[in-house]
Amino acid sequence: MKRIQNIDIARGLVILIMALDHCRDLLHTTAITQNPTDLNTTTPILFFTRWITHFCAPSFVFLAGSSAYLSFKKTNNLSAARSFLIKRGLWLIVLEFTVIGFGIWFDIHFQMLFFQVIAAIGFGLIILAALLSVSSKTITAIGIGIISIHNLLEWLFQGSQSIWIKIASPLFVPSMFPLSEHVTFFIGYPLIPWLGILLLGFGLGRIFELESGARRKKLLQYGLVALIGFLVLRMINIYGDPSPWAKQETLVKTVLSFLNTSKYPPSLLYSLMTLSGLFFLLSFTEGVQNTASRFLTVYGKVPLFFYIIHWYIIHPIMFGMLFSQGYQWSNLPFGNFQFGRPATASGWPLGIVYLVWILVILIMFPLCKWYANYKMSHPEKTYLRFL
Secondary structure (H helix, E strand, O other), X not given: OOOOHHHHHHHHHHHHHHHHHHHHHHHEOOOOOXXXXXXXXXXXXXXXHHHHHHHHHHHHHHHHHHHHHHHHHHHOOHHHHHHHHHHHHHHHHHHHHHHXXXXXXXXXXXXXXXXXXXXXXXXXXXXXXXXXXXXXXXXXXXXXXXXXXXXXXXXXXXXXXXXXXXXXXXXXXXXXXXXXXXXXXXXXXXXXXXXXXXXXXXXXXXXXXXXXXXXXXXXXXXXXXXXXXXXXXXXHOOOOOOOOXXXXXXXXXXXXXXXXXXXXXXXXXXXXXXXXXXXXXXXHOOOOOOHHHHHHHHHHOOHHHHHHHHHHHHHHHHHHHHHHXXXXXXXXXXXOOEEOOOOOOXXXXXXXXXXXXXXXXXXXXXXXXXXXXXXXXXXXXXXXXXX
C-alpha cells in the first residue's frame, strides 16, 4: 500500500513540536519549578510553548490506530495482523522502560519507571488486537464512547476506599506505585482514555482509503465537528474537563484559561481541541507537494526513531549546560522525576531553548533521512517494521 503522505507530514510536524516540549523540560530556567500553564505565574509565550505541544500525544495515538487499520487492510489477514499488533505493542512497552526510559532520566539505576505515551500506544495496540474481529464502526463507537464518558468516572476515584476502585483507578487516572525504597512506577498516561483515542484512529482509518478530494472534505468535516463541540462544551463550562475556565483580569489570560484543558488524563475537551487540530492539519496538507512538506516527511516516516534518538541529543546538551554553569557530576540529582538537573539556579532562557530546539531538528534531519532510506532499501528486514 502506498504511503499516505499527509500522515507522514502530520507526524513530522508533531514530532518536531514534541521535541520543543522536551527541550523546554530539560533546559528552561523554570521548567522544574514552574508549571507553564499555571496562569498565576506563566507568560503567554511560555503558556503557548507548552500548549502547542498538547497536540502531539493525541496525534501520535490517533495515527497509530489509523496506521494499524491500514496495515490490517493491506493484508486482510486477521491472525497475522493480531500477531503483529501484539508483538509491536510488547516491543513498544519494552522500549518505554529501557532505551526510552534511560534517555529521559539518564539514571543507570532506573529509579523512575514512567508509563507514558509509547507504552500507552503499546498497550492500546495489544487491546486493539483482541478487537480486530469487530467491525470498524463498532470500534469507532467504542472509541467515541470512551472519549466522551470517561470524565464521568473521575468522581469515583476521589477519596474512595473501595479496593475495586483502587485497582481500577490506574486504568483511568495517573497513579503512582512505590515498588521499593528507591524505585517508583508512575502511570502518567492511563490506558483507558488514551485507548479511546487509538480506537477512534483505527475506526476512522477508512478515511485514508478514500480518493484524495473526498478524504480532504471528510477530514475537514471532522475537524469542524470536533472544534464546534469543543467550543460549545467549553462555553457551557459544566462537563468535559475537571478544570473549568474562568474570566481573568485580562482578556489574554481569559483566553489562556479557556484553552487550558487537562491532559492527565486527556479530558473530553482536551481530546476535541487537539484532534480538531489534527483533522485540520491532515485536511489542509492533503495533496500538498512543496519544500515544507518534503522536509516534514523526512521526520514523519520515522517518528519512533526520532523519538528515541532525540532524547540522547537533548540530554547531553543539558549536561553541557550544567557544567558550563559551574555544576559538577556529583551535584546532579537522579531519581524520581529528576533528569539529573538541580531545581534552581540552572537552565537557559526561553529564547535559547528555541535555538537549541532548532539545532536538535537540524541534527536529526540527516539521521532520519538515512534511516528512512535504509528501511526503504531493505524491505526484507522485517524487524525494521518495529522501529
